[in-house]
Amino acid sequence: MNVVDLLPSPHQYFTLAVELLQSTIANNRRSLSKRRTPLDFDVDINTGFFPPQPLANLPPAYAAWELALSEASEKLSLGEDDSEDALAKRASGEQWRSEILSWPVIDTEALHSNLRFLQRAHLVLAWLVHYFVHSAPPSNDDAPFVVPKSLAVPLVAVSRQLGIAPVLTFADTVLWNWELVDASLPVSIENMRFVNLFSGTEDELNFYTTSAKAEFRGIEMLRIIDEYNNLPNLTDLTTISKVSRDLTRLTAIINDISDIIQGVRAVVDPHVFYWDLRPWFEGSDAKGPEAPGWVYEGVPASEKLDLSGPSAGQSSVMHALDLFLDVDHKLRQRRYPAPSDSNKRADHGFMDRMRRYMPGKHREYLSSLASSPRPIRELALQTPALREPFDNAVSALKRLRDLHMRIACLYIVTMSRSTPGAHAGCPVASMMDRLQISRAAGKGPTRGTGGNELSLLLKAGRDATRRTLLKEN
Ligand code: HEM
Structure with a gap:
């Protein structure tokens, strides 16, 4: 037989080429459909970890929750605050709390199929819990604080649906806590108004705005990460120069976030932050491991719940950055310089724990970044x-x-040594007593909102970042 006879005819060539093309397209489609986009993790291309629209109020069946939250700031004051203004609110606070104690446990099933309602329910209930706990007069006994079942049970139920800790989080204070100034304009930092405030001060508003600005600036960074993960190859010159340019863009974004954080000094008074705002954020473990903490009534094994307060350490943007650059907070890699003794003593599980305070979908997004098959540090x-x-x-x-x-040192460590009276309008005597008690117990000044050894923790994070450098440092 002639060899030429064995070769496919032009028609067969054409058919083969078409089949090959079709199978390539099908494969690409399959891998594209397998690849999860940021939207699958509730990460929006324009608003990042913020929802694309402000959260609407809950349906009428949950109106009592919404009403209690809308009235809270005018009716309540910090339980430890003995100032005249605070004392004037004692009776209305007492009544507000006793109403909540009389509420039935409302079923949350009707909210479970709607992500935004679940988020709204989490926000409302978590704010109510913190208002309830911290407006109560301080007790002298060693019994745990009981969070009533009318708040605890539904909060735990919606939190399980969302995969988030059943307590006030960064999401409740920043990501979900805003409305549009002008509903006809798109979501932007200028068009956002923060709604719920514990202290009602400009400083509190500015504190949330600062965190939100950092979060917004991080959206471009999420795009850079996404583009990097979707590059078809990492070998050709064009791709390498794109990665190089994107790393330079990333550096500018990080510098901007530094400027944003630095900007807090101009708009948030450290006294107001430390004495008027921070006490509202405290979670069950804020007074240290020996203190009684909180019990969630009607929730089995409530001692196992994650009940630390909110922290910008729960910002998914910052975690995404750490994961992308491969910062080794857990000291698992052998990197230079070796961790100091104080680095070794720091809480290495902090960042991981903070992820449990993020919405589950955002945590999943971070896991997807962590499992990137092409770590940029290795490529570099x-x-x-x-x-x-x-x-x-x-x-x-x-x-x-x-x-x-x-x-953090200025707003927490230094302020813990200040006297509340140094700032007019600050609660005085009982606050000092509280601080002295916690100092005597070896807690207080050095502990972060989440109950962590503050300076050890933050230095360990800084040093882990330094160890990420490729050049000798
Ligand atoms: C007045 C302003 C601020 C103060 C006093 C402050 C204080 C703290 C404290 C005490 C911690 C330790 C963890 C905890 O217990 O909460 C912490 C952690 C953290 N904060 Fe801030 N913070 C401020 C603003 C910000 C802002 C605007 C950001 C930007 C997103 C930020 C990002 C972080 C991160 C990522 C952590 C985790 C630890 C780390 O990554 O080094 N903070 N902060």
Whole structure:
């Protein structure tokens, strides 16, 4: 037989080519459909971890919750606050809490199929819990504080649906706590108004706005990460120069976030933050592991719940950045310089624990970043042209953490040594007593909102960032 006879005819060539093309398209479609987009994790291209629209109020069956929240700030004051203004609200606070104690446990099933209602229910109930706990007069006994079942049971139910801790979180205070100034304009930091405020002060408003600004600035960073993860290959020159440019963009974003954090000093008075706002944020463990903490009535094994307060340590943007650059908070990698003794003593589980305070979908998004088959640090290690831009981004993040440490020191450590009376309108005597008691117990000043050894923790985070650098540091 002639060899030429064995070759496919032009028609067969054509058919083969078409089949090949079709199977390539089908494969691409399959892999595209397998690849989860940020939207699958409730991460919006324009608003990042913020919902694309403000959360609407709950349906009428839950009106009592909404009403109690809308009245809380005018009726309640910190239980430990002995100022005249606070004392004037004692009776209305007493009544507000006793109404909540008399409420039935409302079933949340009707909300479970609607993500935004679940988020709204979490926000409302978590704010009510913190209002309830911290407006109650301080008790001298060692019994745990009982959070009534009318709040505890539905809050735990919606939290399980959302995969988030059943307590006030960064999402409740920042991501979900806003409405549009002008509903006809798109969501932007200028068009956002924060709604719920414990202290009602401009400082509190500015504190949430600062965190929101950092979060907004991070959206471009999420796009950079997404584009990197979707690059078809990492070998050709064009791709490497794109990655290099994107690392430079990332460095600028991190520097901007540093400026935003630094900006807090101009708009949030440290006294107001420490004495008027922070006490409302405290969670069950804020007074230390020996203190009785909270019990969620009607919730089995409530001692196992995650009940620390909100912290910007729960910001998914910052976690995404750490994961993308491969900052090793848990000290699992052998990196230079070796961790100091104080680094080793710090709480290495903090960042992981903070993820339990994020909405479950955002946590899943972070897990998807963590399992990236193409870690950028590895690529930079193998690609001389990327080493410097990568290290520049890491150095910017290290500078951010240095600066953040100074802010935390000013707003927490220094303020814990201040007297509340130094700021007019601050609650005085009982606050001092509270601080002295916690100091005597070896707690208080050095502990963060989440009950962590503050300086050890923040330094360990800064040092882990420094160890991410490729060049000797
Ligand atoms: C007045 C302003 C601020 C103060 C006093 C402050 C204080 C603290 C404290 C005490 C912690 C330790 C964890 C805890 O217990 O909560 C912490 C952690 C953290 N904060 Fe802030 N913070 C401030 C603003 C911000 C802002 C605007 C951001 C930006 C997103 C931020 C990002 C973080 C991050 C990511 C952590 C986790 C630890 C780390 O990554 O180093 N903070 N902060």
